[in-house]
Amino acid sequence: VRHAVILxxxxxxxxxxxxxxxxxxxxxxxxxxxxxxxxxxxxxxxxVTDKVVVVTAADQADATLAAAPGVALLAEPAPRNTAxxxxxxxxxxxxxxxxxxxxxxxxxxxxxxxxxxxxAQELAFGAxxxxxxxxxxxxxxxxxxxxxxxxxxxxxxxEPGVTxxxxxxxxxxxxxxxxxxxxxxxxWNAGMFFAxxxxxxxxxxxxxxxTAAVLDGVAGALAAEGPVAAxxxxxxxxPGAPSVSFDTGIMERTTGRVVxxxxxxxxxxxxxAALRDVRGTDPDGNTIIGDAxxxxxxxxxxxxxxxxxxxxxxxxxxxxxxxxxxxIVLPRSRAQDVRRVVEELARRGKxxxx
Amino acid sequence: VRHAVILxxxxxxxxxxxxxxxxxxxxxxxxxxxxxxxxxxxxxxxxVTDKVVVVTAADQADATLAAAPGVALLAEPAPRNTAxxxxxxxxxxxxxxxxxxxxxxxxxxxxxxxxxxxxAQELAFGAxxxxxxxxxxxxxxxxxxxxxxxxxxxxxxxEPGVTxxxxxxxxxxxxxxxxxxxxxxxxWNAGMFFAxxxxxxxxxxxxxxxTAAVLDGVAGALAAEGPVAAxxxxxxxxPGAPSVSFDTGIMERTTGRVVxxxxxxxxxxxxxAALRDVRGTDPDGNTIIGDAxxxxxxxxxxxxxxxxxxxxxxxxxxxxxxxxxxxIVLPRSRAQDVRRVVEELARRGKxxxx
Numbered sequence: 001v002r003h004a005v006i007l008x009x010x011x012x013x014x015x016x017x018x019x020x021x022x023x024x025x026x027x028x029x030x031x032x033x034x035x036x037x038x039x040x041x042x043x044x045x046x047x048v049t050d051k052v053v054v055v056t057a058a059d060q061a062d063a064t065l066a067a068a069p070g071v072a073l074l075a076e077p078a079p080r081n082t083a084x085x086x087x088x089x090x091x092x093x094x095x096x097x098x099x100x101x102x103x104x105x106x107x108x109x110x111x112x113x114x115x116x117x118x119x120a121q122e123l124a125f126g127a128x129x130x131x132x133x134x135x136x137x138x139x140x141x142x143x144x145x146x147x148x149x150x151x152x153x154x155x156x157x158x159e160p161g162v163t164x165x166x167x168x169x170x171x172x173x174x175x176x177x178x179x180x181x182x183x184x185x186x187x188w189n190a191g192m193f194f195a196x197x198x199x200x201x202x203x204x205x206x207x208x209x210x211t212a213a214v215l216d217g218v219a220g221a222l223a224a225e226g227p228v229a230a231x232x233x234x235x236x237x238x239p240g241a242p243s244v245s246f247d248t249g250i251m252e253r254t255t256g257r258v259v260x261x262x263x264x265x266x267x268x269x270x271x272x273a274a275l276r277d278v279r280g281t282d283p284d285g286n287t288i289i290g291d292a293x294x295x296x297x298x299x300x301x302x303x304x305x306x307x308x309x310x311x312x313x314x315x316x317x318x319x320x321x322x323x324x325x326x327x328i329v330l331p332r333s334r335a336q337d338v339r340r341v342v343e344e345l346a347r348r349g350k351x352x353x354x
Numbered sequence: 355v356r357h358a359v360i361l362x363x364x365x366x367x368x369x370x371x372x373x374x375x376x377x378x379x380x381x382x383x384x385x386x387x388x389x390x391x392x393x394x395x396x397x398x399x400x401x402v403t404d405k406v407v408v409v410t411a412a413d414q415a416d417a418t419l420a421a422a423p424g425v426a427l428l429a430e431p432a433p434r435n436t437a438x439x440x441x442x443x444x445x446x447x448x449x450x451x452x453x454x455x456x457x458x459x460x461x462x463x464x465x466x467x468x469x470x471x472x473x474a475q476e477l478a479f480g481a482x483x484x485x486x487x488x489x490x491x492x493x494x495x496x497x498x499x500x501x502x503x504x505x506x507x508x509x510x511x512x513e514p515g516v517t518x519x520x521x522x523x524x525x526x527x528x529x530x531x532x533x534x535x536x537x538x539x540x541x542w543n544a545g546m547f548f549a550x551x552x553x554x555x556x557x558x559x560x561x562x563x564x565t566a567a568v569l570d571g572v573a574g575a576l577a578a579e580g581p582v583a584a585x586x587x588x589x590x591x592x593p594g595a596p597s598v599s600f601d602t603g604i605m606e607r608t609t610g611r612v613v614x615x616x617x618x619x620x621x622x623x624x625x626x627a628a629l630r631d632v633r634g635t636d637p638d639g640n641t642i643i644g645d646a647x648x649x650x651x652x653x654x655x656x657x658x659x660x661x662x663x664x665x666x667x668x669x670x671x672x673x674x675x676x677x678x679x680x681x682i683v684l685p686r687s688r689a690q691d692v693r694r695v696v697e698e699l700a701r702r703g704k705x706x707x708x
Contacts, residue, residue: 337667
């Protein structure tokens, strides 16, 4: 049976001041219509399967249920990256359903073309069911992005629309990224993975023995005493677990990897500048979330809380965001420097703003 | 006896969003050390006389007393500009003290050199006591400002440091203002006027008969029945009173005008850009009121409420202000366009932000 596993453990700082330690990106109403990224991910997942579980931090369970009412939760006692989070979901789902097939989806991305995504997920689930593979959905790159990992296409087509993977590649330098876009053989790794639970557990056992030991402890408690004992085992074992990403720990090293190349309007919402693509622009090129006045001002990204106002006059290509007790202003071209502000606030001990 | 009469009726919009309909400029903590402009004006007035009265709108009495505890108030039932406000003060002070000499001071300006201001006020009060004149303090212009009225110097020196006035002039065009700065014969009209109460009442009677009729009604009630009856008379008579400024109605037309030229670090705080001169700049050229982080950013004016944070990265020569439920961002060179934002908000019916 197909299960969507949504990973909602992130704690990004690149959308400060809207994203905070206690309010990561997936809980922000950034998608069109004010939907949260998590809410949109859950809704898109439900379009392909009625079995949806969200893996979340224990202290974000309430926020998760607020953004995605009625969803099943699997709470992690500490953040230990995606290999363990995906493994934990595989253990739990395999316990209840030995034939479980997982479709792993990040909670904090946006997808514009939901019909195409559903079709790609259908192909990916099918490939994972019919072959002993881990299938990913690869996004055709539109720019030489150095912030993403890449999937290098192989030559064999396993099924129509499903191609063998030659390599999973870490974030490239600019020259390499430019080559990747030009050669047409490289796709963005969007962090979506489809595989049978048993296959995931086997890969972790073979490639990440320390992670596997944690999962074995949880699985043993689950089999012997049930979910409460499994949660207790996780609380006991997580602190000593290594932090390894599924990309690095498994996908770069395993065999039997396939990819569905897809053009689904994917956006990782990795900065305020990315909001332009997610939310679109008005006739002046401004992207506005909330209540704003823009006079002689174009190509800005403006966001403010409900019940508050941002006014700009005579400025172009700026990001202006007001959220809660903080405001940030910086050029769109320097959207990544939000991180520097967060670092500076931490350096000054202004933790209340983080 | 010398009385300082502080006019606190203004309702400027040029410092939006800090200045609002219910919170005019004089109540804002813009002076160094977070003093309000009104509080600073009262403090400077007390340096030259212990008799200080603030003329304020009736609905701003509480805010006035919060900014200037213990001050005497004279409340106007409606705003009718400065000729009537000054006349009302003259009537009340003359009733209690037939020899009252008034020093009229705007509540919402800043003065950097308080010792020089005190010396200039001493000269101005003295001239008003010894001669049948209205004396003003004229500020030596430092730029061809078109937003102020000017005082044209005459040739006679009435007393040492006190010169006859040839003309009071309205706001000039740019070419005229440039000539005024160059010729050394023109000073900024800072709205400070010193004269005996009886002289002010006589001038109003001669030049502004409608205004005089209102004042006669108030004075009659005051003489016959006391201050409560005088307040009732004001409530009855103010709605029909004309709105005339003391500058236009009296100073441009009366005779016996003298001026004390002075260099007192005067600033009308007429825009956010003016904050640079009032509050100074840090080594990066930034003027910061409140808690801010500025990275690779210079020559900005940044203001935010206590307990809130503004962060800027990679921007220069901007005004960034957060106050209450609103934020404004615009270039320093366009500081006057704050008014356009206020107009646009009114046009959209967003009165809650005004």
